[in-house]
Amino acid sequence: VNTTIINQLCINTATFGWNRSLIDALNALANSGVKHITPWRHQIQHVGPEIANAMIRDAGLSVSALCRGGMFTYEDKKSYTLAIDDNLRAIDEAAIIGAKSLTLVVGGLPSNSKNLKHAHEQITSGIAKILPHARQAGITLAIEPLHPMFAADRSCINSLTHANDLCDLLGEGVGIALDVYHVWWDPRLSEEIIRAGEKRIVGFHICDWLVPTSDLLLDRGMMGDGVIDIPAIRVMLEKVGYTGLHEVEIFSEKNWWQRSPKEILQHSIERHHTHV
Amino acid sequence: VNTTIINQLCINTATFGWNRSLIDALNALANSGVKHITPWRHQIQHVGPEIANAMIRDAGLSVSALCRGGMFTYEDKKSYTLAIDDNLRAIDEAAIIGAKSLTLVVGGLPSNSKNLKHAHEQITSGIAKILPHARQAGITLAIEPLHPMFAADRSCINSLTHANDLCDLLGEGVGIALDVYHVWWDPRLSEEIIRAGEKRIVGFHICDWLVPTSDLLLDRGMMGDGVIDIPAIRVMLEKVGYTGLHEVEIFSEKNWWQRSPKEILQHSIERHHTHV
Numbered sequence: 001v002n003t004t005i006i007n008q009l010c011i012n013t014a015t016f017g018w019n020r021s022l023i024d025a026l027n028a029l030a031n032s033g034v035k036h037i038t039p040w041r042h043q044i045q046h047v048g049p050e051i052a053n054a055m056i057r058d059a060g061l062s063v064s065a066l067c068r069g070g071m072f073t074y075e076d077k078k079s080y081t082l083a084i085d086d087n088l089r090a091i092d093e094a095a096i097i098g099a100k101s102l103t104l105v106v107g108g109l110p111s112n113s114k115n116l117k118h119a120h121e122q123i124t125s126g127i128a129k130i131l132p133h134a135r136q137a138g139i140t141l142a143i144e145p146l147h148p149m150f151a152a153d154r155s156c157i158n159s160l161t162h163a164n165d166l167c168d169l170l171g172e173g174v175g176i177a178l179d180v181y182h183v184w185w186d187p188r189l190s191e192e193i194i195r196a197g198e199k200r201i202v203g204f205h206i207c208d209w210l211v212p213t214s215d216l217l218l219d220r221g222m223m224g225d226g227v228i229d230i231p232a233i234r235v236m237l238e239k240v241g242y243t244g245l246h247e248v249e250i251f252s253e254k255n256w257w258q259r260s261p262k263e264i265l266q267h268s269i270e271r272h273h274t275h276v
Numbered sequence: 277v278n279t280t281i282i283n284q285l286c287i288n289t290a291t292f293g294w295n296r297s298l299i300d301a302l303n304a305l306a307n308s309g310v311k312h313i314t315p316w317r318h319q320i321q322h323v324g325p326e327i328a329n330a331m332i333r334d335a336g337l338s339v340s341a342l343c344r345g346g347m348f349t350y351e352d353k354k355s356y357t358l359a360i361d362d363n364l365r366a367i368d369e370a371a372i373i374g375a376k377s378l379t380l381v382v383g384g385l386p387s388n389s390k391n392l393k394h395a396h397e398q399i400t401s402g403i404a405k406i407l408p409h410a411r412q413a414g415i416t417l418a419i420e421p422l423h424p425m426f427a428a429d430r431s432c433i434n435s436l437t438h439a440n441d442l443c444d445l446l447g448e449g450v451g452i453a454l455d456v457y458h459v460w461w462d463p464r465l466s467e468e469i470i471r472a473g474e475k476r477i478v479g480f481h482i483c484d485w486l487v488p489t490s491d492l493l494l495d496r497g498m499m500g501d502g503v504i505d506i507p508a509i510r511v512m513l514e515k516v517g518y519t520g521l522h523e524v525e526i527f528s529e530k531n532w533w534q535r536s537p538k539e540i541l542q543h544s545i546e547r548h549h550t551h552v
Contacts, residue, residue, distance in 0.1 A: 109503050113503075114503050114504065114505035114508075115505065116460075116461070116463070116505070120463065147424060147425065148423060148424045148425070148461045148462070149423065149424070149425045149489070149492075151460075151461035152461075152485055152487045152502075152503045153487050153488065156461065158461055158462075162463055184392075184427075185392070185424045185427035185428075185432065185434055186424070186434075187392070187396065187438055209428055211428045211429050212429065212492075213425070213492060216425070216488075216489055216492065226428075227385050227389075227390050227428045228390065229390035229391065229392070232390075
C-alpha cells in the first residue's frame with residue numbers, strides 16, 4: 001500500500017455499520033496503516049468523550065471530525081432550544097476528542113411544516129447561536145450540504161451554493177464538509193468549489209452513487225462501484241489548494257454492512273488507492 | 277365540483293399506472309369533468325396516433341403534452357442517431373394528436389460514462405437537432421428538469437436554473453415543464469420562475485413528496501399527502517402570468533396504482549381542489 005496515499009485516508013465509522021461501537025472501529029483500524037477517524041456521537045457518548053479520546057490516542061489515531069451536530073429545525077420553541085443545547089454539548093465533545101470540526105447535518109422541514117424558508121432561517125440562527133462557543137473551543141462548524149432527496153427529512157441545505165451563501169453570512173469558524181454523494185450532479189460544483197476555496201473546505205467525503213439505487217439513505221456504493229467521477233472532484237479541490245483528508249463514509253445496509261469491519265476497511269483502502 | 281378549478285386540471289395517464297391503455301384512461305375520464313389529458317407515447321403507438329387522436333376527440337378531451345421525448349445521451353454514435361430519429365417521430369406523433377408540447381426527459385449519464393459535461397453537450401446538441409422540425413410542427417419542446425436523484429439514469433438537467441440556461445441557449449420553440457416533485461427543494465425556485473416567465477413555462481406538474489419515500493421513482497404522493505407547498509409554487513407561477521394547466525402526474529406502485537383509474541381520478545380531482 002502506498003504510504004503517501006493512505007496518509008490522506010480517513011474512515012467515518014458509519015462505514016462499518018450503525019451498530020458498531022468505537023472499539024469495533026478501533027480494532028478494525030489497528031495496524032491497517034490508516035491514521036484518521038471520524039467517529040459518531042453515540043459511539044463517543046457510549047464510553048464518554050474523555051475515555052473515547054484516550055482510546056483513540058492509544059490506537060495511534062487522530063480525529064478528523066465529530067459526526068454530527070445540526071438538526072436545528074423544529075416548529076416548537078422548546079425542541080429548538082434543546083437542539084441548540086445539544087449542539088453546544090457536541091462542540092464540547094468534539095473538543096475533548098481532539099476533532100478539528102463538527103459536521104453539521106442541519107435539519108429538514110420540521111414535522112407538519114411545508115415552510116422551507118422558515119427552516120432555512122432556523123438553521124441560520126441555530127448555527128449563529130452555537131458559533132461563539134465553537135470559535136472558543138477551536139472547533140470548525142462544517143456544514144454538509146446534503147443531496148436534495150434529503151430536503152424533507154435531514155437537511156434543506158442541498159447544494160454547495162447554498163452552503164457557501166451560509167458561510168458568507170456567518171463568517172469565521174464555519175466551513176463545509178463536501179461529500180461527493182450529495183453534490184456530484186451539480187453543474188455549479190466546480191465554480192462553487194473555487195468560491196469556497198481551500199480555507200472553507202474542511203472535509204472531503206467519498207463513496208459512490210449506485211445505479212440503480214435501492215434506498216435513499218442506505219444504499220451508497222464503494223468508490224468505483226458507481227457513476228461519480230471522484231478523481232475529477234478531488235482535482236477540483238486540489239486546484240484550490242485542498243490538501244486535507246479523504247473520508248470514506250458509506251451507508252450500505254444490504255451490502256457492505258453485511259461484512260466485517262476488517263473486510264470493509266480493506267476494500268476502502270484499495271479503492272481509495274485506485275478510484276479516488 | 278368547482279367548474280373553474282376543474283377546467284385547469286389535466287391528467288397525465290401515468291397516474292393510472294404504467295400498464296393502463298389509452299382506452300382505460302379515456303373510460304376513467306368520461307363524464308368526470310376533466311377536459312385535458314397528457315398521454316404517454318406507448319399508449320399512442322399502441323393504436324397509432326391518428327386513431328388515438330380520434331379517440332381523444334370523441335371523448336371530448338384536449339391533449340396538453342405528449343409524454344415523452346428526450347433520452348439523448350449515448351456513448352455510441354449509432355444509438356445517438358437512433359435517439360434523434362425517434363424524437364423526430366415523437367414530434368410527428370405529438371402534432372397528430374394535437375399536443376401543444378413534447379415533454380423532454382433528456383437522459384442521464386450514458387452507461388459506462390461518468391462524464392456529466394459530455395452528457396450535457398449531447399443533450400444540448402440533441403435538442404438543437406430536433407428543434408427545427410418541432411418549430412415547423414408547432415410543437416414546443418418542454419424540457420422537464422428532473423430531481424437530482426435521477427441525474428445518473430434519467431436526466432442530468434436537474435434544476436430550473438439549468439433548464440433556463442438551456443432555453444436561453446436554444447431560443448424560440450423550447451420551453452419548460454415544471455414538476456413540483458423535482459424542484460420544490462430548490463431555494464432558487466422563485467427567482468428562476470421569474471426568469472423563465474410565462475412564455476417559457478408550458479407545463480405545471482403536480483403530485484407530492486412523501487416522508488419517508490420508499491422508492492426513488494415509484495413512490496410519489498397525491499397532492500396533500502406530502503411536504504410540498506404546492507399552492508406557494510402555483511402562486512409563483514401565477515405571479516409571472518401562468519394561466520395554463522395543472523397536470524397530475526403520480527407514479528405510485530404500491531399505493532395509487534393498486535386502485536382503479538376511477539378512484540385515482542376522483543381523489544385527484546378532490547385534492548386538486550383542496551391542495552393546489
